[in-house]
Amino acid sequence: MAYQISRTITRILSGAILLIIYLVQVTNKYQAGLLAIDELQSLAQMMLLFIGIGIGVTIGMEIVFHILFSIGLAVKESVKKGSSCNDEEIEKTINQEFVEDEMAKLIDQKSLRVGYITAGIGFITSLVFLALDYPVFIMVNIFFVSFFIAGMMEGFARIFYYKRGV
């Protein structure tokens, strides 16, 4: 599988894991009475904590992914070329795979737009819920979750553009 697609799948997976953990945490804390519907301070603290965790998890997964992907490429290259393969060639192949060219940039732009649209829809949905007299707790959660979903949608759009072309 190509580098960009594998990397995107890793990002989608980390986003999905974080979203699930967040939803489980909110539900558990709410049911345990630790999160009051009219008290947003603890919710804000939890969200900030998850943003921090999210950044950490994303960086960690990117590092692990790059290491594993490089090892995979190196093994593939040495199996393909046999004894004639040296470290320089392996390094060259790895660098070649990580090239971010004009197609990658164009796909980045297009998929980012999908992400922004999703986040925008999430924001409007949260406002609609607020206008319908739902508590701010719900509004803030919809807004927060929409960012996670936007990140995942961006990833799906990226895979779509890589598969179908731009």
Place this chain on the structure above:
Amino acid sequence: MGQKFEITNDIRKLRFFSDEMTQQQLAEKAGVSRQTIVAIEGGKYNPSLELAFRIAHAFNVPIEDVFHYRVVEKKKKNNQKGEKS
């Protein structure tokens, strides 16, 4: 307008005539990823003018030998006329 245009290329053929140059080798010469070459060759991505020139330069041929620009609908109409007559 009503006319559709299509950009086609002869990269596969040119690779074959360049001692069966691999997509990886062409990607290295053009300074892009192999995936981009795969997409261009398969008609899934139209490269920028700069990249098109770089690909042509990699084969040592003029750009018009690599990429072709043609009208799609006209050809279809011509085909229909041909079928009727």
